[in-house]
Amino acid sequence: MPTYKAPVEDVLFLLNDVLGIERYNNIPGFADATPDVVKAILEEGGRLCEEVLQPLNRVGDTEGCTRHDDGSVTTPPGFKDAYRQFADGGWVGLSADPKYGGQGLPHTLSAAMNEFVASANIAFGMYPGLTQGAIAALTIHGSDEQKALYLPKLVSGEWLGTMNLTEPHCGTDLGLLKTRAVPNGDGSYAITGTKIFISAGEHDLSDNIIHLVLARIEGAPEGTKGISLFVVPKVLPTPDGGLGERNALGCGALEEKMGIHGNATCVMNYDGAQGWLVGEADKGLRAMFTMMNEARLGVGIQGLSQSEVAYQNAVTYARDRLQGRSLTGPKAPDKPADPIIVHPDVRRMLMNMKAFNEAARALVLWTAIKGDVSHRGSDQAERQAAEDLMGLMTPVIKGVLTDTGFQNTVAAQQVYGGHGYIAEWGMEQFVRDARIAMIYEGANGIQALDLVGRKLAANGGRAVMAWFKEVGEFVSEHKDDEAMAPYVGPLKSGLDALQQATMWFMQNAMAKPDNAGAGSTDYMHLMGLVALGYMWAQMARASLAALDGGAENASFHETKLKTGRYYMERVMPEAQAHLARITSGADSLMALDAESF
Known part of the structure; x- marks a missing residue:
C-alpha cells in the first residue's frame, strides 16, 4: 500500500531561505505568518493529510461515489468524517478574509497545504479546493448581500461550492453556451440548462452546495460577450443564512471516469432553478476567470502532488527491491542481488522526478506570493507587476506541471516493473488520477x-x-561566482533559447499564425524549463549560503546542490530541442490534408 509524507521541511526552506517570506510583512496576513506559526500550520496540516486523508485514497478509488434514485450522491466511506475534521480545523478558510470567518493568512500557505492534500487524496481535495475558488470569485465580484449570505458558510466549510461551465456541446469554446437565464421579476433569474463534468456537483459532505453557473440572459448577444455568471444554491438560503426550499436542480448522472473516483463528477440539470446575477450582466467570463485562474493554479498543484507521492513510493521500492548487480560491482554483497536504486537508469527516473518536484514546488510558492502581492499589496505598481507575472505563469504552471507530473507517475510505475501494473501497489491509481489534470480547466494545448x-x-x-529582466539580472549578479557557475551557466543558456524563441514568434507568427500554434506547446515547456531552472538557481544560492554559515542540516543543502546540478546538466539541455522545433515553423506540421491522416 502506498504511503505519503508531507514535505514540510522543503516548504519551510523555500518560504524562509529561498523566497524570504518575511520580506512581505507589510502586506496584510504576512505579519501573522511568523516562522513558528507557519511551521505549526504546515506540520499540523501535514499530519492531517498523512493520517486522515491518505488512508482514504484507495478507498475512494475502489468504492467511488454512488448516485441514488432521488438524485442524491453518497461519497466514499470515511470521506464525510474526514471532511468534517478538515472543515472544523479551519483549513477551507485558511487564507480567507477574517471579515467572513477566515484566518486571513497568505494564500501562499493555502497553496502549500493544497499540495499536501492533493498528494494524500486528490479526489477528496477537490471538494474544498473548488470551494476556495468560489470564495475568491464571490469575494471579488459578489454584491455585499451575496458576500454576507454565502461567504461565512463557504469559508467555514459548512457549505461547499462548485463552478459550472462545460455543456455537452461546449467545452473551451464558451461562446457556444446554451444554458439560459430568464428574469423572474424579483431580481432573481430562472436558470435552465445542462452542465457536464461538474466536479463535486452533488454529494453528502455539506447541507448545501453553492453552484456558480455560466448562463446567457434571454436576449443577450451571442458568443462570449453575452455570458453572465449566477450563484445558484442547491438549497435556497433564508435571509438569516438558514436552509429553505430545495432549488430546481439536480444531479442527472455520475460520470464513469478513468480516475479521481472519490470525487463526484456530475451531469447537472437546471430546470428553472432560482439564481442571482454575480457582477454585471454579460460580464460573466470576467468573474468566472477569477475562479478559473484559481482552479488552473490548483490543477498545476495537482500535477506536482501526484508526481511527489508517486516519487516517494518509487524511492521506497527502489531501495528495497533486489534485482541484478551494479555495473561497477556488487553494492550489497551479503544479499543475492543489489537494490535497484544502484542502477543508473532507475536513478535517471528518480532524479528526473526529484529535480522536477522540488523546483515545481518552488515555482508554485513563488507564484502564490505574486498572487498575494497582487491582491493585498498597498503599492499599485507592485500589485500590477505581481499580477502580470502571475498571469504569465498561470498557463505554464497548469500545462507544464500537469504534463510532467503525469509523465513522472508513469516513470514511478516503471520503477516498480510488473508490480507497478498491479492495483494493490497503488502506482496505477496515481497514473490514472494524474491524467485528468492535463485535460480539465483548459486542456494543456489551450x-x-x-x-x-x-x-x-x-x-x-x-x-x-x-x-x-528579473532572470537576466539574477544571472548577471552571479556570473562571477564560481560556486554558482554550475547553475547560472545553464540557466543563461536556457534563457537565451527562450528569448530567441520569443523573437522568432515576433518575426514569424503575425503573418503566419500557424507558426505560433505549431510552436506553442514547445514554447510553454521551454518557458517551464527556464522557470524551473530559475527556481533551482535560487535554491542553490540559498543552500550555498546556508553551508557557508555552518548550517546544522548540511546534508539537506548538499543534497539540494547535487539535485540542482542534475537538473542543469541533464534536464535544461532540452531547451535546445524545444527551440529547434519552434523555429522549424508550421510547414511540415500542416502539410497533410485531412484525408491523408
Whole structure:
C-alpha cells in the first residue's frame, strides 16, 4: 500500500531561505505568518493529510461515489468524517478574509497545504479546493448581500461550492453556451440548462452546495460577450443564512471516469432553478476567470502532488527491491542481488522526478506570493507587476506541471516493473488520477495557446519582458561566482533559447499564425524549463549560503546542490530541442490534408 509524507521541511526552506517570506510583512496576513506559526500550520496540516486523508485514497478509488434514485450522491466511506475534521480545523478558510470567518493568512500557505492534500487524496481535495475558488470569485465580484449570505458558510466549510461551465456541446469554446437565464421579476433569474463534468456537483459532505453557473440572459448577444455568471444554491438560503426550499436542480448522472473516483463528477440539470446575477450582466467570463485562474493554479498543484507521492513510493521500492548487480560491482554483497536504486537508469527516473518536484514546488510558492502581492499589496505598481507575472505563469504552471507530473507517475510505475501494473501497489491509481489534470480547466494545448497568443503580447509584452529582466539580472549578479557557475551557466543558456524563441514568434507568427500554434506547446515547456531552472538557481544560492554559515542540516543543502546540478546538466539541455522545433515553423506540421491522416 502506498504511503505519503508531507514535505514540510522543503516548504519551510523555500518560504524562509529561498523566497524570504518575511520580506512581505507589510502586506496584510504576512505579519501573522511568523516562522513558528507557519511551521505549526504546515506540520499540523501535514499530519492531517498523512493520517486522515491518505488512508482514504484507495478507498475512494475502489468504492467511488454512488448516485441514488432521488438524485442524491453518497461519497466514499470515511470521506464525510474526514471532511468534517478538515472543515472544523479551519483549513477551507485558511487564507480567507477574517471579515467572513477566515484566518486571513497568505494564500501562499493555502497553496502549500493544497499540495499536501492533493498528494494524500486528490479526489477528496477537490471538494474544498473548488470551494476556495468560489470564495475568491464571490469575494471579488459578489454584491455585499451575496458576500454576507454565502461567504461565512463557504469559508467555514459548512457549505461547499462548485463552478459550472462545460455543456455537452461546449467545452473551451464558451461562446457556444446554451444554458439560459430568464428574469423572474424579483431580481432573481430562472436558470435552465445542462452542465457536464461538474466536479463535486452533488454529494453528502455539506447541507448545501453553492453552484456558480455560466448562463446567457434571454436576449443577450451571442458568443462570449453575452455570458453572465449566477450563484445558484442547491438549497435556497433564508435571509438569516438558514436552509429553505430545495432549488430546481439536480444531479442527472455520475460520470464513469478513468480516475479521481472519490470525487463526484456530475451531469447537472437546471430546470428553472432560482439564481442571482454575480457582477454585471454579460460580464460573466470576467468573474468566472477569477475562479478559473484559481482552479488552473490548483490543477498545476495537482500535477506536482501526484508526481511527489508517486516519487516517494518509487524511492521506497527502489531501495528495497533486489534485482541484478551494479555495473561497477556488487553494492550489497551479503544479499543475492543489489537494490535497484544502484542502477543508473532507475536513478535517471528518480532524479528526473526529484529535480522536477522540488523546483515545481518552488515555482508554485513563488507564484502564490505574486498572487498575494497582487491582491493585498498597498503599492499599485507592485500589485500590477505581481499580477502580470502571475498571469504569465498561470498557463505554464497548469500545462507544464500537469504534463510532467503525469509523465513522472508513469516513470514511478516503471520503477516498480510488473508490480507497478498491479492495483494493490497503488502506482496505477496515481497514473490514472494524474491524467485528468492535463485535460480539465483548459486542456494543456489551450494553455500553450493562451501563453503564446495572449500572455506574451499582453500590454505590449510587459509581463514577459519583466520576467526576462528579473532572470537576466539574477544571472548577471552571479556570473562571477564560481560556486554558482554550475547553475547560472545553464540557466543563461536556457534563457537565451527562450528569448530567441520569443523573437522568432515576433518575426514569424503575425503573418503566419500557424507558426505560433505549431510552436506553442514547445514554447510553454521551454518557458517551464527556464522557470524551473530559475527556481533551482535560487535554491542553490540559498543552500550555498546556508553551508557557508555552518548550517546544522548540511546534508539537506548538499543534497539540494547535487539535485540542482542534475537538473542543469541533464534536464535544461532540452531547451535546445524545444527551440529547434519552434523555429522549424508550421510547414511540415500542416502539410497533410485531412484525408491523408
